[in-house]
Amino acid sequence: MRRKIVAGNWKMNKDKNASIGLVQEILQSNKLFGCEVYISPAFPFLNEISNICESTPIKVIAQNVSEKDEGAYTGEVSLDMLKSVGVDGVIIGHSERRKIYGENDEVLRMKLDNCSKNDLEVFFCIGETLEMREKGKQNEVIENQLNSTLFDLTDFKLDNLVIAYEPVWAIGTGKNASSEQVQEIHQHIRALLNLRYGKISESIPIVYGGSLKPNNSKDIFSCPDVDGGLVGGASLNSQAFLDIISSI
């Protein structure tokens, strides 16, 4: 059976006190999670939030990592730095990083490779724009995104991989993909993983992201090829996040 996962991407929201408050609210709910739960606070608070989450069921992941190991790269944060503050994994290839910060396939490939070699979990985001969806090219886009990055690496540690299908047109827009659209593309991603890696790929979780809310998560999570969600906006509210977690 595949792992079930719900992860919250806090993006550039919540200062120190608000971040600590949010994680404490989630932990105080005392709920037994029916899936693996991850949160992704901003860089400055990773150390403190990792400490708070130690010995709890919540894992902490970073929203980004440098493709470089160390040196004169002003403003960058390395993988070793993340590991040294107890971070469990990294989100790579989020559409905001691709679009706003120009992260291209070459950079993404290097980040993926580094994380794999250093045993960090990876949430690798892929997804089409509205323009490509309207042209019916979503499957092609996904295939190209995988072929030019992940599939190009020879030794990627699949145990550490979570694929996040995040259609760009559904992120932060309040417009989620329908469960039929999600199932169709997750099935396609699973077939591509199978072609590339064979049977072992059946254990790779594929989660959905894009305006997931308590009122649509149950429907989407019920799709056979959906193994959970990557949640943006709704993860900033403890009750909404907990409701999404319980709907899995």
Ligand code: PEP
């Ligand atoms: C995201 O940015 O990963 C995301 C899914 O955002 P939202 O849930 O706000 O659409």
